[in-house]
Amino acid sequence: MTRELPTSLLMFIASRAAGDRIFRAVHEAGFDDVTIAQSRLMMGIDTEGTRLSVLAERAQIAKQTATALVDKLERAGYVQRVPDPSDGRARLVRMTPRAEAALPTARAEEDRIEAEWRAHLGAERMNQLREALTALREITDPYLLGSQ
Amino acid sequence: MTRELPTSLLMFIASRAAGDRIFRAVHEAGFDDVTIAQSRLMMGIDTEGTRLSVLAERAQIAKQTATALVDKLERAGYVQRVPDPSDGRARLVRMTPRAEAALPTARAEEDRIEAEWRAHLGAERMNQLREALTALREITDPYLLGSQ
DNA sequence: CTACATTAGTTCGATCATGGGACCAGTCTA
DNA sequence: TAGACTGGTCCCATGATCGAACTAATGTAG
Numbered sequence: 001m002t003r004e005l006p007t008s009l010l011m012f013i014a015s016r017a018a019g020d021r022i023f024r025a026v027h028e029a030g031f032d033d034v035t036i037a038q039s040r041l042m043m044g045i046d047t048e049g050t051r052l053s054v055l056a057e058r059a060q061i062a063k064q065t066a067t068a069l070v071d072k073l074e075r076a077g078y079v080q081r082v083p084d085p086s087d088g089r090a091r092l093v094r095m096t097p098r099a100e101a102a103l104p105t106a107r108a109e110e111d112r113i114e115a116e117w118r119a120h121l122g123a124e125r126m127n128q129l130r131e132a133l134t135a136l137r138e139i140t141d142p143y144l145l146g147s148q
Numbered sequence: 149m150t151r152e153l154p155t156s157l158l159m160f161i162a163s164r165a166a167g168d169r170i171f172r173a174v175h176e177a178g179f180d181d182v183t184i185a186q187s188r189l190m191m192g193i194d195t196e197g198t199r200l201s202v203l204a205e206r207a208q209i210a211k212q213t214a215t216a217l218v219d220k221l222e223r224a225g226y227v228q229r230v231p232d233p234s235d236g237r238a239r240l241v242r243m244t245p246r247a248e249a250a251l252p253t254a255r256a257e258e259d260r261i262e263a264e265w266r267a268h269l270g271a272e273r274m275n276q277l278r279e280a281l282t283a284l285r286e287i288t289d290p291y292l293l294g295s296q
Numbered sequence: 297c298t299a300c301a302t303t304a305g306t307t308c309g310a311t312c313a314t315g316g317g318a319c320c321a322g323t324c325t326a
Numbered sequence: 327t328a329g330a331c332t333g334g335t336c337c338c339a340t341g342a343t344c345g346a347a348c349t350a351a352t353g354t355a356g
Contacts, residue, residue, distance in 0.1 A: 006258045007265060007274075008166030010281035011159035016208075017288035018156030037342060053304060060164075062344050067306060069342080089304045089351045110154045117155060120287050125280045126155075132269055132277040133158035139268050140165035185313060201333060210315045215335060217313080237322045237333045 011133075018113050025109035031102045033076050041069045042078065042099060049082060049092030058143060078102075159281075166261050173257035179250045181224050189217045190226065190247060197230060197240030206291060226250075
């Protein structure tokens with residue numbers, strides 16, 4: 001008699017599979033010098049640029065870790081640090097054209113996964129799934145929770 | 149205009165929140181010398197004991213990584229290696245009483261999360277969610293996929 | 297306007313996680 | 327029995343992670 005798998009573990013399985021695929025697709029497109037931790041950090045960068053401390057908060061890591069990741073991303077030419085005009089202490093982390101060039105690949109793979117899942121579940125169940133997951137963010141997303 | 153969050157990311161958010169909570173609960177119960185990677189590995193151990201290579205496969209890590217994790221878990225008294233009677237090369241990784249003592253805490257927190265989610269979504273949507281996630285395993289779970 | 301507290305970011309140093317490559321000792325097979 | 331295969335380990339290099347302490351800029355109370 002096996003214990004039922006927790007819902008969170010079911011989510012982990014699927015999200016990990018998706019993450020791996022996106023990561024592999026980006027690698028195969030030639031951007032093979034980014035790691036998962038680095039790309040997760042990059043996902044938090046807005047188009048105008050984002051402060052390091054905000055990136056750390058979004059990725060749920062310490063500032064020192066974010067510093068180290070940005071260092072490597074900068075050396076690899078994916079991001080650059082520019083002064084923040086509104087605060088002399090701060091700097092904004094911005095994507096370079098190289099990082100922007102990688103985005104379409106990632107998005108395309110995301111879309112492909114999304115389509116496969118929809119095909120497997122059917123439109124109805126897929127919509128219910130997304131709807132339930134979105135509702136769950138209200139009590140699980142630290143970013144949403146922090147800003148309310 | 150923001151792009152809709154991918155379904156896999158929605159799953160990541162919730163599963164990460166749950167994982168963090170379970171991890172913290174176990175820590176606060178006194179088992180504060182286990183790391184996340186180590187506990188993920190432990191989750192793959194069956195009651196009779198499990199081979200290291202199987203654990204590595206389940207956790208999707210290399211054998212060397214599993215060796216290192218088991219080393220630490222063994223030193224901390226959570227697991228032990230016993231010879232595998234059916235194969236002289238192999239050894240079985242088994243949980244010690246200490247690890248078993250931590251299980252109820254983890255399960256209790258899991259159940260609590262599960263209950264909170266059910267309360268937030270309602271029974272109907274929660275069931276649909278679990279059902280959809282379970283169906284998705286058919287195309288995303290490397291363990292299921294490998295054994296078919 | 298000055299002194300003190302706060303904040304953004306960095307550096308140092310320690311520990312854990314991870315996997316490539318090489319290796320040994322059992323096991324299986326032709 | 328020889329050679330292929332498999333389970334596991336060791337060595338080693340790299341990445342990720344964070345506590346603690348620090349610098350520089352900003353904000354604030356008096």
